[in-house]
Amino acid sequence: MNDLKTRILSLVKDELVEIEAELVHHLNPHLDLVREVAGHILFSGGKRLRPLLLVLAARMCDYRGDYDKTFSISLEYLHAATLLHDDLIDEADLRRGRPVAHSIWGNATTILVGDFLLARALTIAAGTGNIDIIKVVAGITENMSQGEIHQLSRKGDLSLNESEYREVIWRKTAVLFEGACRSAALLADASPDRIEALSTYGVNLGLAFQMADDLIDYTSDTQELGKKAGADLREGKLTLPVIAALQAADSRDHARMASIIRNPSFTTEDFEALKALLQHYGGLAYTREKAREHVRLAKEALSKFKPSETTGILHDLADFTLQRRA
Protein backbone atom coordinates (compact mmCIF):
# COMPACT_ATOMS: atom_id res chain seq x y z
CA MET A 1 0.00 0.00 0.00
CA ASN A 2 2.74 2.42 0.98
CA ASP A 3 4.67 1.29 -2.10
CA LEU A 4 2.12 2.89 -4.42
CA LYS A 5 2.18 6.18 -2.52
CA THR A 6 5.99 6.16 -2.44
CA ARG A 7 6.18 5.48 -6.18
CA ILE A 8 3.74 8.29 -7.02
CA LEU A 9 5.54 10.74 -4.75
CA SER A 10 8.94 9.89 -6.21
CA LEU A 11 7.66 10.56 -9.73
CA VAL A 12 6.03 13.90 -8.98
CA LYS A 13 8.33 15.31 -6.31
CA ASP A 14 9.63 18.14 -8.51
CA GLU A 15 6.08 19.15 -9.41
CA LEU A 16 5.05 19.10 -5.75
CA VAL A 17 7.96 21.36 -4.81
CA GLU A 18 6.98 23.85 -7.52
CA ILE A 19 3.30 23.72 -6.56
CA GLU A 20 4.21 24.37 -2.93
CA ALA A 21 6.30 27.38 -3.91
CA GLU A 22 3.48 28.79 -6.02
CA LEU A 23 0.99 28.30 -3.18
CA VAL A 24 3.14 30.50 -0.95
CA HIS A 25 4.04 33.00 -3.65
CA HIS A 26 0.50 33.79 -4.81
CA LEU A 27 -1.02 34.13 -1.38
CA ASN A 28 -0.32 37.82 -1.08
CA PRO A 29 -3.16 39.38 0.84
CA HIS A 30 -3.35 42.93 2.08
CA LEU A 31 -3.58 41.73 5.70
CA ASP A 32 -1.31 39.43 7.68
CA LEU A 33 -4.38 37.99 9.36
CA VAL A 34 -5.67 36.71 6.02
CA ARG A 35 -2.33 35.05 5.30
CA GLU A 36 -2.37 33.48 8.75
CA VAL A 37 -5.87 32.00 8.46
CA ALA A 38 -5.47 30.93 4.83
CA GLY A 39 -2.05 29.49 5.67
CA HIS A 40 -3.52 27.48 8.54
CA ILE A 41 -5.68 25.50 6.14
CA LEU A 42 -3.37 25.64 3.09
CA PHE A 43 -0.20 24.48 4.81
CA SER A 44 -1.49 21.72 7.07
CA GLY A 45 -0.33 18.69 5.15
CA GLY A 46 -2.77 18.62 2.23
CA LYS A 47 -1.87 16.10 -0.46
CA ARG A 48 -2.08 18.68 -3.30
CA LEU A 49 -4.00 16.07 -5.25
CA ARG A 50 -6.02 18.60 -7.24
CA PRO A 51 -3.12 20.79 -8.42
CA LEU A 52 -1.10 17.67 -9.15
CA LEU A 53 -3.93 16.27 -11.23
CA LEU A 54 -4.06 19.49 -13.23
CA VAL A 55 -0.32 19.51 -13.86
CA LEU A 56 -0.35 15.85 -14.94
CA ALA A 57 -3.38 16.35 -17.20
CA ALA A 58 -1.62 19.30 -18.86
CA ARG A 59 1.42 17.11 -19.42
CA MET A 60 -0.81 14.41 -20.98
CA CYS A 61 -1.75 17.04 -23.57
CA ASP A 62 1.87 18.03 -24.21
CA TYR A 63 1.44 21.47 -22.64
CA ARG A 64 4.57 23.52 -23.35
CA GLY A 65 3.73 26.74 -21.50
CA ASP A 66 4.83 27.76 -18.03
CA TYR A 67 1.54 28.66 -16.33
CA ASP A 68 0.40 25.15 -15.35
CA LYS A 69 1.94 25.12 -11.85
CA THR A 70 0.65 28.60 -11.11
CA PHE A 71 -2.81 27.88 -12.47
CA SER A 72 -2.94 24.57 -10.61
CA ILE A 73 -2.92 26.30 -7.23
CA SER A 74 -6.20 28.03 -8.00
CA LEU A 75 -7.83 24.65 -7.40
CA GLU A 76 -6.07 24.25 -4.07
CA TYR A 77 -7.24 27.75 -3.03
CA LEU A 78 -10.75 26.82 -4.09
CA HIS A 79 -10.52 23.56 -2.17
CA ALA A 80 -9.19 25.37 0.91
CA ALA A 81 -12.02 27.91 0.69
CA THR A 82 -14.62 25.16 0.72
CA LEU A 83 -12.88 23.41 3.61
CA LEU A 84 -12.99 26.62 5.66
CA HIS A 85 -16.70 27.06 4.97
CA ASP A 86 -17.57 23.37 5.28
CA ASP A 87 -15.81 22.88 8.61
CA LEU A 88 -17.79 25.79 9.97
CA ILE A 89 -21.03 24.42 8.55
CA ASP A 90 -20.35 20.91 9.85
CA GLU A 91 -19.30 22.32 13.22
CA ALA A 92 -16.15 20.22 12.94
CA ASP A 93 -13.47 20.41 15.65
CA LEU A 94 -10.47 18.92 13.91
CA ARG A 95 -9.10 18.85 10.37
CA ARG A 96 -5.95 16.83 9.68
CA GLY A 97 -5.47 16.50 13.43
CA ARG A 98 -5.45 20.28 14.02
CA PRO A 99 -8.12 22.58 15.41
CA VAL A 100 -10.29 23.99 12.62
CA ALA A 101 -9.85 27.64 11.66
CA HIS A 102 -13.17 28.90 13.01
CA SER A 103 -12.33 27.54 16.48
CA ILE A 104 -9.23 29.79 16.48
CA TRP A 105 -10.29 32.91 14.57
CA GLY A 106 -14.07 32.78 14.85
CA ASN A 107 -16.78 32.36 12.25
CA ALA A 108 -16.65 35.83 10.73
CA THR A 109 -12.98 35.84 9.78
CA THR A 110 -13.20 32.24 8.58
CA ILE A 111 -16.13 32.98 6.26
CA LEU A 112 -14.37 36.04 4.84
CA VAL A 113 -11.02 34.34 4.31
CA GLY A 114 -12.93 31.63 2.44
CA ASP A 115 -14.45 34.33 0.24
CA PHE A 116 -11.01 35.81 -0.33
CA LEU A 117 -9.61 32.44 -1.41
CA LEU A 118 -12.54 31.86 -3.79
CA ALA A 119 -11.84 35.19 -5.43
CA ARG A 120 -8.06 34.64 -5.46
CA ALA A 121 -8.65 31.34 -7.26
CA LEU A 122 -10.58 33.13 -9.99
CA THR A 123 -7.93 35.83 -10.31
CA ILE A 124 -5.27 33.17 -10.83
CA ALA A 125 -7.50 31.30 -13.29
CA ALA A 126 -7.95 34.58 -15.18
CA GLY A 127 -4.16 34.58 -15.59
CA THR A 128 -4.58 31.80 -18.17
CA GLY A 129 -6.24 34.34 -20.45
CA ASN A 130 -8.72 31.64 -21.42
CA ILE A 131 -12.42 32.37 -20.93
CA ASP A 132 -13.47 28.72 -21.19
CA ILE A 133 -11.16 27.94 -18.28
CA ILE A 134 -12.71 30.71 -16.18
CA LYS A 135 -16.14 29.26 -16.86
CA VAL A 136 -14.96 25.83 -15.72
CA VAL A 137 -13.47 27.24 -12.50
CA ALA A 138 -16.50 29.41 -11.67
CA GLY A 139 -18.75 26.45 -12.52
CA ILE A 140 -16.88 24.28 -10.03
CA THR A 141 -17.77 26.66 -7.20
CA GLU A 142 -21.39 26.94 -8.32
CA ASN A 143 -21.65 23.16 -8.23
CA MET A 144 -19.76 22.61 -5.01
CA SER A 145 -21.86 25.06 -3.02
CA GLN A 146 -25.04 23.54 -4.41
CA GLY A 147 -23.86 19.97 -3.71
CA GLU A 148 -23.19 20.95 -0.14
CA ILE A 149 -26.61 22.62 0.21
CA HIS A 150 -28.25 19.57 -1.34
CA GLN A 151 -26.54 17.30 1.20
CA LEU A 152 -27.52 19.62 4.05
CA SER A 153 -31.13 19.77 2.95
CA ARG A 154 -31.35 15.96 3.09
CA LYS A 155 -29.59 15.72 6.44
CA GLY A 156 -30.68 12.67 8.40
CA ASP A 157 -33.24 11.75 5.75
CA LEU A 158 -33.33 7.95 5.54
CA SER A 159 -35.09 8.04 2.17
CA LEU A 160 -31.95 9.35 0.41
CA ASN A 161 -31.24 6.92 -2.39
CA GLU A 162 -28.11 6.00 -4.31
CA SER A 163 -28.90 8.14 -7.32
CA GLU A 164 -29.37 11.29 -5.22
CA TYR A 165 -26.19 10.42 -3.29
CA ARG A 166 -24.32 10.18 -6.59
CA GLU A 167 -25.61 13.56 -7.67
CA VAL A 168 -24.49 15.11 -4.38
CA ILE A 169 -20.96 13.67 -4.51
CA TRP A 170 -20.65 14.54 -8.16
CA ARG A 171 -21.25 18.21 -7.35
CA LYS A 172 -19.43 18.24 -4.03
CA THR A 173 -16.28 16.45 -5.12
CA ALA A 174 -16.12 15.03 -8.62
CA VAL A 175 -16.76 18.33 -10.41
CA LEU A 176 -13.50 19.70 -9.01
CA PHE A 177 -11.49 16.68 -10.19
CA GLU A 178 -13.22 16.84 -13.55
CA GLY A 179 -12.56 20.57 -13.74
CA ALA A 180 -8.87 20.09 -12.94
CA CYS A 181 -8.52 17.75 -15.92
CA ARG A 182 -10.75 19.72 -18.26
CA SER A 183 -9.13 23.07 -17.58
CA ALA A 184 -5.65 21.55 -17.97
CA ALA A 185 -6.62 20.17 -21.36
CA LEU A 186 -8.06 23.58 -22.31
CA LEU A 187 -4.85 25.26 -21.15
CA ALA A 188 -2.88 22.91 -23.41
CA ASP A 189 -5.26 23.65 -26.28
CA ALA A 190 -5.98 19.93 -26.62
CA SER A 191 -8.36 18.35 -29.13
CA PRO A 192 -12.00 17.87 -28.08
CA ASP A 193 -11.65 14.09 -27.73
CA ARG A 194 -8.64 14.50 -25.42
CA ILE A 195 -10.52 17.12 -23.38
CA GLU A 196 -13.42 14.70 -23.00
CA ALA A 197 -11.20 11.70 -22.23
CA LEU A 198 -9.38 13.56 -19.47
CA SER A 199 -12.65 14.93 -18.08
CA THR A 200 -14.01 11.38 -17.94
CA TYR A 201 -10.88 10.31 -16.09
CA GLY A 202 -11.31 13.22 -13.65
CA VAL A 203 -14.96 12.74 -12.88
CA ASN A 204 -14.55 9.01 -12.25
CA LEU A 205 -11.47 9.61 -10.13
CA GLY A 206 -13.50 12.11 -8.12
CA LEU A 207 -16.43 9.76 -7.62
CA ALA A 208 -14.10 6.93 -6.56
CA PHE A 209 -12.25 9.33 -4.25
CA GLN A 210 -15.43 10.46 -2.50
CA MET A 211 -16.80 6.93 -2.16
CA ALA A 212 -13.48 5.82 -0.66
CA ASP A 213 -13.65 8.85 1.64
CA ASP A 214 -17.14 7.88 2.74
CA LEU A 215 -15.91 4.35 3.44
CA ILE A 216 -13.06 5.62 5.59
CA ASP A 217 -15.52 7.05 8.10
CA TYR A 218 -16.55 3.45 8.87
CA THR A 219 -13.19 1.73 8.53
CA SER A 220 -10.65 4.02 10.24
CA ASP A 221 -10.28 5.25 13.79
CA THR A 222 -10.00 8.82 15.06
CA GLN A 223 -6.20 8.80 15.08
CA GLU A 224 -5.92 7.69 11.47
CA LEU A 225 -8.57 10.19 10.39
CA GLY A 226 -7.20 13.24 12.16
CA LYS A 227 -10.84 13.90 13.08
CA LYS A 228 -13.53 12.08 15.02
CA ALA A 229 -14.65 8.71 13.61
CA GLY A 230 -18.33 8.58 12.74
CA ALA A 231 -18.34 12.29 11.95
CA ASP A 232 -20.47 11.87 8.82
CA LEU A 233 -23.18 10.07 10.74
CA ARG A 234 -23.07 12.55 13.61
CA GLU A 235 -23.68 15.30 11.03
CA GLY A 236 -26.61 13.34 9.59
CA LYS A 237 -24.75 12.67 6.31
CA LEU A 238 -26.03 9.46 4.81
CA THR A 239 -23.38 8.04 2.52
CA LEU A 240 -23.35 5.01 0.25
CA PRO A 241 -22.25 2.41 2.86
CA VAL A 242 -25.32 3.30 4.92
CA ILE A 243 -27.69 3.77 1.98
CA ALA A 244 -26.78 0.37 0.54
CA ALA A 245 -27.03 -1.40 3.90
CA LEU A 246 -30.40 0.20 4.69
CA GLN A 247 -31.63 -0.93 1.31
CA ALA A 248 -30.59 -4.55 1.98
CA ALA A 249 -31.54 -4.80 5.66
CA ASP A 250 -34.55 -6.66 6.98
CA SER A 251 -37.13 -4.56 8.75
CA ARG A 252 -35.82 -5.27 12.25
CA ASP A 253 -32.24 -4.28 11.39
CA HIS A 254 -33.48 -1.35 9.30
CA ALA A 255 -35.23 -0.08 12.42
CA ARG A 256 -32.10 -0.64 14.56
CA MET A 257 -29.95 1.28 12.09
CA ALA A 258 -32.54 4.02 11.78
CA SER A 259 -32.69 4.53 15.53
CA ILE A 260 -28.89 4.89 15.74
CA ILE A 261 -28.76 7.26 12.76
CA ARG A 262 -31.57 9.42 14.13
CA ASN A 263 -29.78 9.90 17.44
CA PRO A 264 -26.92 12.34 16.87
CA SER A 265 -25.44 11.57 20.28
CA PHE A 266 -25.09 7.85 19.61
CA THR A 267 -22.53 6.00 21.77
CA THR A 268 -19.35 4.26 20.63
CA GLU A 269 -21.21 1.00 21.20
CA ASP A 270 -24.05 2.13 18.91
CA PHE A 271 -21.51 3.11 16.27
CA GLU A 272 -19.81 -0.30 16.47
CA ALA A 273 -23.20 -2.01 16.16
CA LEU A 274 -23.98 0.09 13.11
CA LYS A 275 -20.62 -0.74 11.53
CA ALA A 276 -21.32 -4.45 12.08
CA LEU A 277 -24.64 -4.04 10.27
CA LEU A 278 -23.00 -2.15 7.39
CA GLN A 279 -20.60 -5.07 7.13
CA HIS A 280 -23.33 -7.69 7.47
CA TYR A 281 -25.58 -6.18 4.82
CA GLY A 282 -22.76 -5.57 2.40
CA GLY A 283 -22.88 -1.75 2.55
CA LEU A 284 -19.10 -1.52 2.79
CA ALA A 285 -18.47 -4.14 0.10
CA TYR A 286 -21.01 -2.51 -2.23
CA THR A 287 -19.39 0.90 -1.85
CA ARG A 288 -15.94 -0.57 -2.42
CA GLU A 289 -17.19 -2.28 -5.55
CA LYS A 290 -18.74 0.93 -6.89
CA ALA A 291 -15.56 2.87 -6.17
CA ARG A 292 -13.54 0.17 -7.94
CA GLU A 293 -15.83 0.46 -10.94
CA HIS A 294 -15.13 4.20 -11.15
CA VAL A 295 -11.41 3.57 -10.90
CA ARG A 296 -11.76 1.15 -13.82
CA LEU A 297 -13.70 3.75 -15.85
CA ALA A 298 -11.11 6.40 -15.03
CA LYS A 299 -8.27 4.22 -16.28
CA GLU A 300 -10.24 3.17 -19.35
CA ALA A 301 -10.66 6.82 -20.34
CA LEU A 302 -6.87 7.10 -20.55
CA SER A 303 -6.69 4.43 -23.26
CA LYS A 304 -7.02 7.26 -25.81
CA PHE A 305 -3.49 8.27 -24.88
CA LYS A 306 -0.21 6.55 -25.73
CA PRO A 307 1.16 4.85 -22.59
CA SER A 308 3.80 7.00 -20.92
CA GLU A 309 5.23 7.75 -17.51
CA THR A 310 2.36 10.23 -17.03
CA THR A 311 -0.41 7.74 -17.88
CA GLY A 312 1.33 5.40 -15.42
CA ILE A 313 1.13 8.01 -12.65
CA LEU A 314 -2.55 8.71 -13.41
CA HIS A 315 -3.24 4.95 -13.23
CA ASP A 316 -1.43 4.82 -9.89
CA LEU A 317 -3.38 7.84 -8.61
CA ALA A 318 -6.63 6.09 -9.50
CA ASP A 319 -5.54 2.93 -7.67
CA PHE A 320 -4.38 5.01 -4.75
CA THR A 321 -7.84 6.42 -4.11
CA LEU A 322 -8.96 2.95 -3.02
CA GLN A 323 -6.04 2.50 -0.66
CA ARG A 324 -6.27 5.69 1.35
CA ARG A 325 -6.72 5.33 5.08
CA ALA A 326 -7.32 9.00 5.77
Place this chain on the structure above:
Amino acid sequence: MNDLKTRILSLVKDELVEIEAELVHHLNPHLDLVREVAGHILFSGGKRLRPLLLVLAARMCDYRGDYDKTFSISLEYLHAATLLHDDLIDEADLRRGRPVAHSIWGNATTILVGDFLLARALTIAAGTGNIDIIKVVAGITENMSQGEIHQLSRKGDLSLNESEYREVIWRKTAVLFEGACRSAALLADASPDRIEALSTYGVNLGLAFQMADDLIDYTSDTQELGKKAGADLREGKLTLPVIAALQAADSRDHARMASIIRNPSFTTEDFEALKALLQHYGGLAYTREKAREHVRLAKEALSKFKPSETTGILHDLADFTLQRRA
Protein backbone atom coordinates in the same frame (compact mmCIF):
# COMPACT_ATOMS: atom_id res chain seq x y z
CA MET B 1 -35.11 65.61 -2.13
CA ASN B 2 -37.64 63.20 -3.58
CA ASP B 3 -37.53 65.21 -6.80
CA LEU B 4 -34.01 64.05 -7.53
CA LYS B 5 -34.89 60.41 -6.93
CA THR B 6 -38.02 60.74 -9.07
CA ARG B 7 -36.06 62.33 -11.91
CA ILE B 8 -33.37 59.64 -11.86
CA LEU B 9 -35.93 56.86 -11.76
CA SER B 10 -37.91 58.32 -14.65
CA LEU B 11 -34.78 58.46 -16.81
CA VAL B 12 -33.62 54.92 -16.11
CA LYS B 13 -36.92 53.08 -15.75
CA ASP B 14 -36.45 50.99 -18.90
CA GLU B 15 -32.99 49.94 -17.80
CA LEU B 16 -34.27 49.00 -14.35
CA VAL B 17 -36.97 46.82 -15.88
CA GLU B 18 -34.41 45.03 -18.04
CA ILE B 19 -32.00 44.60 -15.13
CA GLU B 20 -34.79 43.13 -13.01
CA ALA B 21 -35.68 40.64 -15.74
CA GLU B 22 -32.04 39.58 -16.10
CA LEU B 23 -31.71 39.14 -12.32
CA VAL B 24 -34.56 36.64 -12.40
CA HIS B 25 -33.54 34.98 -15.64
CA HIS B 26 -29.92 34.21 -14.69
CA LEU B 27 -30.64 32.93 -11.23
CA ASN B 28 -31.09 29.35 -12.37
CA PRO B 29 -29.77 27.12 -9.63
CA HIS B 30 -30.05 23.36 -9.44
CA LEU B 31 -32.06 23.58 -6.20
CA ASP B 32 -35.24 25.49 -5.41
CA LEU B 33 -33.85 26.19 -1.95
CA VAL B 34 -30.98 28.17 -3.48
CA ARG B 35 -33.40 30.24 -5.54
CA GLU B 36 -35.51 30.86 -2.45
CA VAL B 37 -32.61 32.06 -0.28
CA ALA B 38 -30.92 34.05 -3.05
CA GLY B 39 -34.30 35.51 -4.00
CA HIS B 40 -34.94 36.61 -0.42
CA ILE B 41 -31.96 38.95 -0.55
CA LEU B 42 -32.05 39.76 -4.28
CA PHE B 43 -35.71 40.71 -4.47
CA SER B 44 -36.19 42.68 -1.29
CA GLY B 45 -36.26 46.18 -2.68
CA GLY B 46 -32.61 46.79 -3.53
CA LYS B 47 -31.99 49.98 -5.46
CA ARG B 48 -29.96 48.20 -8.21
CA LEU B 49 -27.49 51.05 -7.94
CA ARG B 50 -24.48 48.93 -8.94
CA PRO B 51 -25.96 47.36 -12.10
CA LEU B 52 -27.43 50.72 -13.06
CA LEU B 53 -24.05 52.37 -12.67
CA LEU B 54 -22.51 49.75 -14.95
CA VAL B 55 -25.18 50.21 -17.62
CA LEU B 56 -24.83 53.99 -17.50
CA ALA B 57 -21.03 53.83 -17.63
CA ALA B 58 -21.24 51.56 -20.69
CA ARG B 59 -23.56 54.08 -22.32
CA MET B 60 -21.07 56.87 -21.57
CA CYS B 61 -18.58 54.91 -23.68
CA ASP B 62 -21.07 54.41 -26.54
CA TYR B 63 -21.35 50.68 -25.94
CA ARG B 64 -23.29 49.12 -28.82
CA GLY B 65 -23.44 45.47 -27.72
CA ASP B 66 -26.26 43.69 -25.94
CA TYR B 67 -24.50 42.16 -22.92
CA ASP B 68 -24.43 45.20 -20.62
CA LYS B 69 -27.71 44.47 -18.78
CA THR B 70 -26.81 40.81 -18.33
CA PHE B 71 -23.28 41.58 -17.20
CA SER B 72 -24.53 44.29 -14.86
CA ILE B 73 -26.36 41.78 -12.68
CA SER B 74 -23.11 40.03 -11.81
CA LEU B 75 -22.41 43.02 -9.55
CA GLU B 76 -25.81 42.69 -7.88
CA TYR B 77 -25.18 38.96 -7.29
CA LEU B 78 -21.81 39.85 -5.84
CA HIS B 79 -23.37 42.53 -3.66
CA ALA B 80 -26.10 40.10 -2.51
CA ALA B 81 -23.46 37.47 -1.67
CA THR B 82 -21.60 39.90 0.54
CA LEU B 83 -24.83 41.02 2.22
CA LEU B 84 -25.67 37.39 3.06
CA HIS B 85 -22.23 36.83 4.57
CA ASP B 86 -22.01 40.24 6.24
CA ASP B 87 -25.41 40.02 7.93
CA LEU B 88 -24.35 36.69 9.39
CA ILE B 89 -21.02 38.11 10.51
CA ASP B 90 -22.60 41.21 12.01
CA GLU B 91 -25.31 39.09 13.67
CA ALA B 92 -27.86 41.44 12.16
CA ASP B 93 -31.59 40.80 12.64
CA LEU B 94 -33.12 42.93 9.93
CA ARG B 95 -32.21 44.03 6.42
CA ARG B 96 -34.51 46.39 4.55
CA GLY B 97 -37.09 45.77 7.26
CA ARG B 98 -37.17 42.00 6.75
CA PRO B 99 -35.60 39.20 8.82
CA VAL B 100 -32.11 38.38 7.54
CA ALA B 101 -31.60 35.13 5.61
CA HIS B 102 -29.60 33.30 8.27
CA SER B 103 -32.40 33.80 10.80
CA ILE B 104 -34.72 31.90 8.45
CA TRP B 105 -32.51 29.29 6.77
CA GLY B 106 -29.61 29.02 9.21
CA ASN B 107 -25.94 29.86 8.89
CA ALA B 108 -24.88 26.90 6.77
CA THR B 109 -27.29 27.45 3.89
CA THR B 110 -26.72 31.19 4.02
CA ILE B 111 -22.95 30.84 3.73
CA LEU B 112 -23.29 28.41 0.83
CA VAL B 113 -25.84 30.45 -1.09
CA GLY B 114 -23.43 33.37 -0.73
CA ASP B 115 -20.69 31.21 -2.25
CA PHE B 116 -23.04 30.21 -5.05
CA LEU B 117 -23.81 33.85 -5.85
CA LEU B 118 -20.11 34.77 -5.84
CA ALA B 119 -19.45 32.02 -8.36
CA ARG B 120 -22.52 32.87 -10.44
CA ALA B 121 -21.29 36.46 -10.65
CA LEU B 122 -17.99 35.27 -12.09
CA THR B 123 -19.71 32.96 -14.58
CA ILE B 124 -21.79 35.88 -15.85
CA ALA B 125 -18.72 38.10 -15.99
CA ALA B 126 -16.98 35.38 -18.02
CA GLY B 127 -19.81 35.78 -20.53
CA THR B 128 -18.21 39.09 -21.56
CA GLY B 129 -15.34 37.08 -23.04
CA ASN B 130 -12.98 39.72 -21.65
CA ILE B 131 -10.21 38.59 -19.31
CA ASP B 132 -9.52 42.09 -18.00
CA ILE B 133 -13.13 42.31 -16.88
CA ILE B 134 -12.87 38.97 -15.05
CA LYS B 135 -9.82 40.27 -13.23
CA VAL B 136 -11.72 43.37 -12.16
CA VAL B 137 -14.68 41.33 -10.88
CA ALA B 138 -12.52 38.77 -9.04
CA GLY B 139 -10.44 41.64 -7.64
CA ILE B 140 -13.58 43.29 -6.26
CA THR B 141 -14.31 40.21 -4.14
CA GLU B 142 -10.71 39.92 -2.97
CA ASN B 143 -10.86 43.51 -1.80
CA MET B 144 -14.33 43.38 -0.26
CA SER B 145 -13.56 40.34 1.87
CA GLN B 146 -10.32 41.91 3.03
CA GLY B 147 -11.98 45.25 3.78
CA GLU B 148 -14.52 43.46 5.93
CA ILE B 149 -11.79 41.49 7.75
CA HIS B 150 -9.84 44.69 8.27
CA GLN B 151 -12.89 46.37 9.81
CA LEU B 152 -13.56 43.34 12.02
CA SER B 153 -9.99 43.19 13.23
CA ARG B 154 -10.23 46.82 14.42
CA LYS B 155 -13.62 46.33 16.05
CA GLY B 156 -14.12 48.67 18.97
CA ASP B 157 -10.60 50.03 18.64
CA LEU B 158 -10.70 53.73 19.50
CA SER B 159 -7.32 54.35 17.90
CA LEU B 160 -8.73 53.80 14.37
CA ASN B 161 -7.88 56.90 12.40
CA GLU B 162 -9.35 58.54 9.34
CA SER B 163 -6.78 57.17 6.93
CA GLU B 164 -7.38 53.57 8.02
CA TYR B 165 -11.13 54.18 7.88
CA ARG B 166 -10.75 55.39 4.29
CA GLU B 167 -8.79 52.29 3.35
CA VAL B 168 -11.49 50.07 4.86
CA ILE B 169 -14.39 51.78 3.08
CA TRP B 170 -12.45 51.87 -0.16
CA ARG B 171 -12.12 48.09 -0.11
CA LYS B 172 -15.52 47.37 1.39
CA THR B 173 -17.60 49.65 -0.82
CA ALA B 174 -15.81 51.91 -3.26
CA VAL B 175 -13.98 49.12 -5.10
CA LEU B 176 -17.30 47.71 -6.27
CA PHE B 177 -18.50 51.09 -7.56
CA GLU B 178 -15.13 51.65 -9.21
CA GLY B 179 -15.25 48.13 -10.68
CA ALA B 180 -18.74 48.71 -12.09
CA CYS B 181 -17.50 51.75 -14.01
CA ARG B 182 -14.17 50.27 -15.03
CA SER B 183 -15.59 46.99 -16.28
CA ALA B 184 -18.32 48.82 -18.21
CA ALA B 185 -15.67 50.93 -19.93
CA LEU B 186 -13.67 47.78 -20.69
CA LEU B 187 -16.80 46.12 -22.07
CA ALA B 188 -17.28 49.12 -24.37
CA ASP B 189 -13.63 48.93 -25.41
CA ALA B 190 -13.17 52.54 -24.31
CA SER B 191 -9.93 54.50 -24.49
CA PRO B 192 -7.61 54.40 -21.43
CA ASP B 193 -8.42 57.97 -20.40
CA ARG B 194 -12.16 57.27 -20.47
CA ILE B 195 -11.60 54.08 -18.46
CA GLU B 196 -9.67 56.07 -15.87
CA ALA B 197 -12.16 58.95 -15.81
CA LEU B 198 -15.09 56.63 -15.19
CA SER B 199 -13.14 54.68 -12.57
CA THR B 200 -12.41 57.95 -10.79
CA TYR B 201 -16.11 58.77 -10.89
CA GLY B 202 -16.93 55.30 -9.49
CA VAL B 203 -14.46 55.28 -6.65
CA ASN B 204 -15.48 58.75 -5.47
CA LEU B 205 -19.15 57.89 -5.75
CA GLY B 206 -18.47 54.78 -3.64
CA LEU B 207 -16.58 56.70 -0.97
CA ALA B 208 -19.33 59.35 -0.79
CA PHE B 209 -21.96 56.61 -0.67
CA GLN B 210 -20.31 54.82 2.23
CA MET B 211 -19.69 58.02 4.17
CA ALA B 212 -23.34 58.96 3.70
CA ASP B 213 -24.30 55.46 4.82
CA ASP B 214 -22.18 55.85 7.93
CA LEU B 215 -23.88 59.15 8.65
CA ILE B 216 -27.32 57.63 8.34
CA ASP B 217 -26.66 55.40 11.33
CA TYR B 218 -26.57 58.59 13.43
CA THR B 219 -29.24 60.62 11.68
CA SER B 220 -32.11 58.19 10.95
CA ASP B 221 -34.35 56.12 13.16
CA THR B 222 -35.04 52.38 13.09
CA GLN B 223 -38.12 52.71 10.92
CA GLU B 224 -36.35 54.72 8.23
CA LEU B 225 -33.35 52.38 8.31
CA GLY B 226 -35.23 49.07 8.12
CA LYS B 227 -32.77 47.93 10.77
CA LYS B 228 -31.87 48.97 14.30
CA ALA B 229 -30.44 52.47 14.70
CA GLY B 230 -26.97 52.55 16.18
CA ALA B 231 -26.18 49.15 14.63
CA ASP B 232 -22.68 50.18 13.56
CA LEU B 233 -21.77 51.22 17.06
CA ARG B 234 -23.31 48.12 18.60
CA GLU B 235 -21.09 46.06 16.28
CA GLY B 236 -18.06 48.06 17.35
CA LYS B 237 -17.71 49.67 13.91
CA LEU B 238 -16.07 53.06 14.30
CA THR B 239 -16.99 55.23 11.35
CA LEU B 240 -15.96 58.73 10.34
CA PRO B 241 -18.58 60.66 12.38
CA VAL B 242 -17.21 59.02 15.53
CA ILE B 243 -13.55 59.12 14.51
CA ALA B 244 -13.75 62.84 13.73
CA ALA B 245 -15.64 63.68 16.93
CA LEU B 246 -13.23 61.67 19.10
CA GLN B 247 -10.37 63.52 17.48
CA ALA B 248 -11.91 66.91 18.31
CA ALA B 249 -13.30 66.14 21.77
CA ASP B 250 -11.78 67.39 25.01
CA SER B 251 -10.53 64.69 27.37
CA ARG B 252 -13.70 64.59 29.48
CA ASP B 253 -16.00 64.15 26.48
CA HIS B 254 -13.55 61.76 24.84
CA ALA B 255 -13.83 59.59 27.94
CA ARG B 256 -17.66 59.86 27.90
CA MET B 257 -17.81 58.79 24.27
CA ALA B 258 -15.31 56.00 24.84
CA SER B 259 -17.32 54.56 27.70
CA ILE B 260 -20.48 54.47 25.56
CA ILE B 261 -18.66 52.96 22.58
CA ARG B 262 -17.00 50.30 24.74
CA ASN B 263 -20.33 49.15 26.13
CA PRO B 264 -22.10 47.15 23.41
CA SER B 265 -25.37 47.16 25.39
CA PHE B 266 -25.56 50.95 25.60
CA THR B 267 -29.01 52.41 26.26
CA THR B 268 -31.08 54.63 23.96
CA GLU B 269 -30.17 57.47 26.32
CA ASP B 270 -26.46 56.72 25.90
CA PHE B 271 -26.92 56.66 22.15
CA GLU B 272 -28.68 60.03 22.17
CA ALA B 273 -25.90 61.46 24.33
CA LEU B 274 -23.32 60.16 21.89
CA LYS B 275 -25.20 61.64 18.92
CA ALA B 276 -25.26 65.01 20.69
CA LEU B 277 -21.49 64.82 21.13
CA LEU B 278 -20.98 63.86 17.47
CA GLN B 279 -23.01 66.93 16.63
CA HIS B 280 -21.23 69.14 19.15
CA TYR B 281 -17.73 68.18 18.00
CA GLY B 282 -18.57 68.39 14.32
CA GLY B 283 -18.24 64.69 13.55
CA LEU B 284 -21.43 64.73 11.49
CA ALA B 285 -20.58 67.96 9.70
CA TYR B 286 -17.03 66.79 8.97
CA THR B 287 -18.28 63.54 7.45
CA ARG B 288 -20.87 65.38 5.38
CA GLU B 289 -18.18 67.74 4.12
CA LYS B 290 -15.88 64.85 3.17
CA ALA B 291 -18.71 63.05 1.38
CA ARG B 292 -19.54 66.26 -0.47
CA GLU B 293 -15.91 66.55 -1.53
CA HIS B 294 -16.04 63.05 -3.07
CA VAL B 295 -19.26 63.92 -4.87
CA ARG B 296 -17.46 66.94 -6.31
CA LEU B 297 -14.50 64.79 -7.41
CA ALA B 298 -16.86 62.25 -8.96
CA LYS B 299 -18.61 64.91 -11.02
CA GLU B 300 -15.32 66.54 -11.98
CA ALA B 301 -14.10 63.23 -13.42
CA LEU B 302 -17.00 63.33 -15.87
CA SER B 303 -15.79 66.57 -17.39
CA LYS B 304 -13.81 64.47 -19.89
CA PHE B 305 -17.14 63.55 -21.49
CA LYS B 306 -19.44 65.68 -23.59
CA PRO B 307 -22.51 66.67 -21.53
CA SER B 308 -25.44 64.37 -22.32
CA GLU B 309 -28.52 62.93 -20.69
CA THR B 310 -26.27 60.17 -19.28
CA THR B 311 -23.75 62.56 -17.72
CA GLY B 312 -26.77 64.32 -16.23
CA ILE B 313 -28.00 61.11 -14.63
CA LEU B 314 -24.53 60.33 -13.27
CA HIS B 315 -24.39 63.85 -11.76
CA ASP B 316 -27.80 63.28 -10.21
CA LEU B 317 -26.71 59.89 -8.84
CA ALA B 318 -23.72 61.52 -7.21
CA ASP B 319 -25.92 64.20 -5.62
CA PHE B 320 -28.39 61.56 -4.55
CA THR B 321 -25.83 59.73 -2.38
CA LEU B 322 -25.87 62.72 -0.03
CA GLN B 323 -29.63 62.79 0.22
CA ARG B 324 -30.38 59.20 1.10
CA ARG B 325 -32.19 58.57 4.36
CA ALA B 326 -31.79 54.76 4.32
